[in-house]
Amino acid sequence: MAEAVTGSAEIGLIGLGTMGGNLALNIAENGFSIAVFNRTADKADSFHASAGALADKIVPTKTLEDFVAAIKSPRAIILMVPAGDAVDAQIAALRPLLDPQDLIIDAGNANYHDTNRRDEEAKAAGARFMGIGVSGGEEGARFGPSIMAGGPADGWDQVGHVLEAISAKHGDVPCAAHLGDAGAGHLVKTVHNGIEYADMQMIAEVYGVMRDGFGMTSAEIAEVFEGWNGGILQSYLIEISGKVARATDPETGRPMLDIILDKAGQKGTGRWTAIEALMLGTPASAIEAAVAARNLSARLDERKMGEAVFGAAPQASDKAVIATQMLEAALVAGKIICYAQGFGLILEAAKQYGWAMPLPEIAKIWREGCIIRSAMLNDMADALAEDPSRNLMLAPFFSAKLSETHDALRKVVAEGALKGLPVPALSAALSYFDIMRTERSTANMLQGQRDFFGAHGFERTDKDGSGYHGPWAMNAS
Numbered sequence: 001m002a003e004a005v006t007g008s009a010e011i012g013l014i015g016l017g018t019m020g021g022n023l024a025l026n027i028a029e030n031g032f033s034i035a036v037f038n039r040t041a042d043k044a045d046s047f048h049a050s051a052g053a054l055a056d057k058i059v060p061t062k063t064l065e066d067f068v069a070a071i072k073s074p075r076a077i078i079l080m081v082p083a084g085d086a087v088d089a090q091i092a093a094l095r096p097l098l099d100p101q102d103l104i105i106d107a108g109n110a111n112y113h114d115t116n117r118r119d120e121e122a123k124a125a126g127a128r129f130m131g132i133g134v135s136g137g138e139e140g141a142r143f144g145p146s147i148m149a150g151g152p153a154d155g156w157d158q159v160g161h162v163l164e165a166i167s168a169k170h171g172d173v174p175c176a177a178h179l180g181d182a183g184a185g186h187l188v189k190t191v192h193n194g195i196e197y198a199d200m201q202m203i204a205e206v207y208g209v210m211r212d213g214f215g216m217t218s219a220e221i222a223e224v225f226e227g228w229n230g231g232i233l234q235s236y237l238i239e240i241s242g243k244v245a246r247a248t249d250p251e252t253g254r255p256m257l258d259i260i261l262d263k264a265g266q267k268g269t270g271r272w273t274a275i276e277a278l279m280l281g282t283p284a285s286a287i288e289a290a291v292a293a294r295n296l297s298a299r300l301d302e303r304k305m306g307e308a309v310f311g312a313a314p315q316a317s318d319k320a321v322i323a324t325q326m327l328e329a330a331l332v333a334g335k336i337i338c339y340a341q342g343f344g345l346i347l348e349a350a351k352q353y354g355w356a357m358p359l360p361e362i363a364k365i366w367r368e369g370c371i372i373r374s375a376m377l378n379d380m381a382d383a384l385a386e387d388p389s390r391n392l393m394l395a396p397f398f399s400a401k402l403s404e405t406h407d408a409l410r411k412v413v414a415e416g417a418l419k420g421l422p423v424p425a426l427s428a429a430l431s432y433f434d435i436m437r438t439e440r441s442t443a444n445m446l447q448g449q450r451d452f453f454g455a456h457g458f459e460r461t462d463k464d465g466s467g468y469h470g471p472w473a474m475n476a477s
């Protein structure tokens with residue numbers, strides 16, 4: 001175990017990559033002295049040397065022992081390394097050097113089940129651990145991310161003021177909050193990313209209708225996104241979609257979008273969201289469709305073979321039938337539905353773990369700094385404050401918006417189906433909407449089938465109770 005206080009740095013950070021380096025500069029710029037350490041140890045010195053006026057606030061260290069010794073006790077140490085084994089290995093290397101009251105904070109994109117486990121392991125060892133989700137990419141980390149914290153309340157008491165200071169601000173309200181115990185912060189970050197996947201996918205789908213259906217150029221599409229960003233869809237993702245569509249390749253002079261290969265990467269958080277939704281039995285079909293679309297995009301060779309066998313599907317779509325205003329309305333509907341699914345998933349997980357998850361607070365800390373920041377989150381915060389357990393699409397503001405836009409969503413999905421323009425996330429959102437407004441669904445047939453082949457029993461519409469069987473029991477084969 002380490003000796004008592006030797007250092008003066010107010011906080012420590014391990015992992016000077018894209019996120020960690022920028023977060024460390026942000027912390028220093030906000031007036032907190034910070035000790036830094038990196039696996040490739042020389043990076044700490046080069047980072048320090050390139051920190052300019054902020055160098056005074058940064059203590060570079062080359063061994064874990066020196067790093068730990070440089071931090072004021074009780075220590076708070078942020079890890080910004082890749083999720084999984086790297087986090088466990090870093091914790092294992094640090095613990096023997098720390099005092100029990102010291103706090104390790106995993107600020108990477110962890111699977112919240114890992115965070116729950118690490119929290120239990122820390123508690124069993126009499127130590128303290130927090131998991132915080134940080135969103136905003138490189139620029140957010142440097143100038144103000146959205147921060148979703150989970151872990152012991154005394155951990156938040158120790159570092160909350162630093163996290164609030166470095167976070168993005170909505171007006172003067174920090175986009176950082178303590179959301180619950182253990183993995184609560186990482187769960188919320190994961191769902192944030194799941195929503196991010198769906199939002200991005202739906203934007204890509206309407207881009208596809210404009211490109212392949214309407215035959216619009218990238219510049220024309222950029223103009224549409226730029227226009228939408230001045231309206232109800234105002235958001236970081238619409239804004240950057242306009243910028244991506246507007247950009248030209250410096251090498252060839254061609255639109256960037258014509259140069260970028262159509263194979264989407266993924267680091268796993270969208271998939272974690274979809275898996276979690278399935279495990280918790282809560283519908284997140286728009287998010288699942290977005291994950292599946294990324295998986296399909298990666299199968300470029302198979303897609304080429306498919307095109308060779310069946311011919312390219314997209315056919316021209318009549319702009320008079322599907323105007324760009326209709327695409328905008330379809331995106332509004334899809335967006336409301338994917339957020340309804342995301343917040344529903346958070347609510348379900350919170351129930352399972354007994355976390356008093358503050359849903360309106362989550363919408364508030366997503367208003368700035370993070371990748372899914374948008375004007376609509378303000379209205380979502382208000383709607384969730386009215387009733388956090390109600391499906392978001394039933395809140396009066398959003399039910400009115402959906403009533404105005406679901407017809408456009410249907411027309412876009414129908415046109416996509418007719419013209420071979422894939423719109424899987426918008427289509428999943430539409431099916432969710434249709435199912436969620438149908439009192440009498442078709443699951444009576446499923447129950448009949450289950451009872452027929454497995455005597456699973458069903459409930460009746462005309463009597464109370466369960467475990468009823470149909471007249472087919474003797475005939476089943």
Ligand SMILES: NC(=O)C1=CN([C@@H]2O[C@H](COP(=O)(O)OP(=O)(O)OC[C@H]3O[C@@H](n4cnc5c(N)ncnc54)[C@H](OP(=O)(O)O)[C@@H]3O)[C@@H](O)[C@H]2O)C=CC1
Nearest residue numbers: 015016017018019020039040080081082083086108109137
């Ligand atoms: N990039 C983004 O937009 C966002 C990323 N995140 C999350 O932040 C975390 C860091 O991501 P990012 O900064 O982009 O990643 P980078 O690849 O830029 O940096 C990774 C850092 O972790 C260190 N590292 C890698 N492997 C190990 C290991 N086994 N043990 C100790 N240190 C290790 C690297 O050290 P070395 O220099 O030696 O390689 C480097 O400092 C991830 O969890 C990521 O998911 C969260 C939000 C946004």
Ligand SMILES: O=C(CO)[C@H](O)[C@H](O)COP(=O)(O)O
Nearest residue numbers: 135136265266267268269371
């Ligand atoms: O957390 C993030 C943004 O919020 C990261 O940028 C994340 O890497 C994005 O996910 P993916 O790489 O799977 O697209």
